[in-house]
Amino acid sequence: IRSDVLERTFAIKWITGFISRSDVWLAAIDVDADQDDEADARSQLVDTASQILSAFSSVEPDDDEAASIIRTFSFSLGVEESKMLDVQLNDAALLSEDHTSVGLQSWGSAIILAERLCKSPDHFGFNMPSGRKLRVLELGAGTGLLSIVAAKLSPSSTVVATDYHPDVLSNLALNVDSNFPRAPSHDSVSVHKLDWESPSFEAPFDQPFDVILAADVVYNPQHAQWIHDCVERLLTKPGSDDVHSRRSGDGGVGVFWLIIPLRSIGRHEGLYETVDAVFGDAERQRGSETGWKLAILERQELQRHAGGVGRVDEAGYRLFKIGWAR
Structure with missing residues (x-):
């Protein structure tokens, strides 16, 4: 993806949108219900998305070594x-x-x-x-x-x-x-x-x-x-x-x-x-x-x-x- 400008741009846009709306998604968990596993899974997904976006921002698109x-x-x-x-x-x-x-x-x-x-x-x-x-x-x-x-x-x-x-x-x-x-x-x-x-x-x-x-x-x-x-x-x-x-x-x-x-x-x-x-x-x-x-x-x-x-x-x-x- 790093070497494909179109794919990279799409991925960054999608992940950025996901993270910007994640607070609503995370808040939708019912804390009174037995949803601890679901809450942890959602938090893990947001954290992983943040790491991916950080990796994109620190590497030039034409970098051959990922x-x-x-x-x-x-x-x-x-x-x-x-x-x-x-x-x-x-x-x-x-x-x-x-x-x-x-x-x-x-x-x-x-x-x-x-x-x-x-x-x-x-x-x-x-x-x-x-x-x-x-x-x-x-x-x-x-x-x-x-x-x-x-x-x-x-x-x-x-x-x-x-x-x-x-x-x-x-x-x-x-x-x-x-x-x-x-x-x-x-x-x-x-x-x-x-x-x-x-x-x-x-x-x-x-x-x-x-x-x-x-x-x-x-x-x-x-x-x-x-x-x-x-x-x-x-x-x-x-x-x-x-x-x-x-x-x-x-x-x-x-x-x-x-x-x-x-x-x-x-x-x-x-x-x-x-x-x-x-x-x-x-x-x-x-x-x-x-x-x-x-x-x-x-x-x-x-x-x-x-x-x-x-x-x-x-x-x-x-x-x-x-x-x-x-």
Whole structure:
């Protein structure tokens, strides 16, 4: 279909119409009746349609290779936009029989956060005091966009990119090598498996990280809690002298940046709300006698990008700044 312009145009038009009317179709399920299987099946169809449409929007019609594509991203550095940071990624085909393979492709959330990192790296914690080497961790790195951007923004940093699925990890390592061809991968970005549910804290996870990044990583109601528990163990904690003088994101105090798409249809509908529920607002921790707790320090609503960035089921994005509060 990708090579046939007429067929491709018809398919895109039909799928777009189906998705635009899907809210009515999904709402037609009688929640009081025994129709759970029907509701799940309909949600799965909408989600599959969104993935197909996203694949069409990211591949040129005359692309001969449908299994995988090479995507090049160019991000403006700083506010003057006179310099660019380039990243080249291999987006592999999703494994239709395995929903955990979503990391084989680059999603809109990572692209939007990467843009913001390049615009203002200091704002995101890339400003360590002299004499200290910044440690950066990406959870659910997927194709590795954020990790590669972090390593290019701060070449002296230690950047660790993690994921779970073996095929995703292989593609991730391939992308790291292609973006740093003149240096051993361990000198730029190291790739490691990390199981959020049962994490191992052996090296390189035996030392805390100053900045943790994650984009579009909540696909299950349990994911937010698993991520919370990992970050609680892996994020640099404030020292005894930091009670009033510094906060998360300042040099030496860890910060976790999480961006989540706001999906209002499909089987991932509303999962972004689990992040708010699990982490909670920092104001709730003020005056607590239980010590430092992870909490949401800031949240920002972001609009969709024009030009095909992001899936059609993504109404917008929510960027969380999460750190230590008491």
